[in-house]
Amino acid sequence: MPTGSTDAPPPVLQAHDVHKSYGRRHVLRGADLTVSPGQLVAVVGENGAGKSTLLRALAGILPVDRGEVALTGTLGYCPQDPVLNGSLTVEQHLHYFAAARRLPDLRRGHELVRILGYEKYGHAVVGELSGGTRQKLNLTLALLHDPDVLLLDEPYQGLDWETYLRFWDLVDDLRTRGRAVVIITHLVFEQDRFDLLACLTGGRLTPRTTAGSVHHADA
Ligand SMILES: Nc1ncnc2c1ncn2[C@@H]1O[C@H](COP(=O)(O)OP(=O)(O)OP(=O)(O)O)[C@@H](O)[C@H]1O
Numbered sequence: 001m002p003t004g005s006t007d008a009p010p011p012v013l014q015a016h017d018v019h020k021s022y023g024r025r026h027v028l029r030g031a032d033l034t035v036s037p038g039q040l041v042a043v044v045g046e047n048g049a050g051k052s053t054l055l056r057a058l059a060g061i062l063p064v065d066r067g068e069v070a071l072t073g074t075l076g077y078c079p080q081d082p083v084l085n086g087s088l089t090v091e092q093h094l095h096y097f098a099a100a101r102r103l104p105d106l107r108r109g110h111e112l113v114r115i116l117g118y119e120k121y122g123h124a125v126v127g128e129l130s131g132g133t134r135q136k137l138n139l140t141l142a143l144l145h146d147p148d149v150l151l152l153d154e155p156y157q158g159l160d161w162e163t164y165l166r167f168w169d170l171v172d173d174l175r176t177r178g179r180a181v182v183i184i185t186h187l188v189f190e191q192d193r194f195d196l197l198a199c200l201t202g203g204r205l206t207p208r209t210t211a212g213s214v215h216h217a218d219a
Pocket residue numbers: 022025027045046047048049050051052053054
């Protein structure tokens with residue numbers, strides 16, 4: 001999928017001719033996607049089109065049947081359903097994920113908790129948190145190591161309006177710092193926030209630039 005300008009920086013994520021079937025259900029049928037640093041991409045499509053399948057394939061956690069996915073740099077992936085340990089606290093999650101990522105401290109984690117506005121739950125056991133707060137932790141863990149490419153599967157399900165707006169401030173900051181963000185969204189009203197809409201139909205992606213891409217290019 002061309003990104004337009006010839007002097008654009010090299011892509012951080014490229015998928016070429018990706019195919020994936022579940023049994024006889026051929027979900028991805030030659031999906032192509034090119035994502036550049038600082039680019040904000042929406043993956044849209046009807047229910048069951050294969051958006052989550054595509055994201056899992058891009059994240060490298062779902063083997064594809066055919067095609068290639070190439071990633072440059074580090075990856076953060078936020079699945080639709082939070083994968084958290086209900087018996088651990090928020091603080092323990094930060095601690096273990098930071099250790100797994102070999103981060104020197106929890107500074108970024110605490111900053112994200114503050115930005116997403118759930119500091120008061122630091123010592124709460126995750127199994128007792130609301131769905132929205134678990135989703136905030138899910139996002140925090142995906143962002144903890146400041147990845148070059150961030151893949152978010154409907155990241156704001158259950159978020160209150162204030163947090164939703166803070167989420168977009170966070171994404172603006174990531175984009176300004178050259179991070180690429182790919183988000184599955186169903187929200188038509190927010191589509192101009194993106195540089196590119198990648199519409200998944202019939203197992204293939206069709207790119208559509210947005211009013212937002214013109215705006216950001218002018219900025
Ligand atoms: N593990 C699986 N095993 C078998 N079929 C699956 C599996 N995961 C997804 N599917 C099927 O693949 C198709 C695409 O599913 P997927 O979840 O990727 O779609 P989606 O576009 O993300 O949907 P939604 O908008 O509802 O979240 C659906 O028909 C789904 O039932």
